[in-house]
Amino acid sequence: MSADFWLLRYFNPHPPTVLNIGLALSVIAGICCLWRLPISLKKRALLTIVFVPVSVAVLLYYSLWLEQVVFGDGI
DSSP: OHHHHHHHHHHOSOHHHHHHHHHHHHHHHHHHHHTTSSSOHHHHHHHHHHHHHHHHHHHHHHHHHIIIIISOOOO
C-alpha cells in the first residue's frame, strides 16, 4: 500500500483506479498468506471472510494517515 501511494504521489496516473488496484493487491497478498496457514479449510474460509473487511478498513485508515502525516496533504 505504501508503494502504491508513493507511485501515486510521483507519477499520478489515475489516482482512484490505482488506489483501488493497490488496495486489492494488498488484500490478495494477505489472503494468500492466510491460506498458507496449517489449519483446516473451514477455519481458513472463516478467517478469510473476517479478514477481508477488517484489512480493507485498516488499509483505508492507513492510507488517510499516510496522506496526512507523511505527505502533509490533510483532508
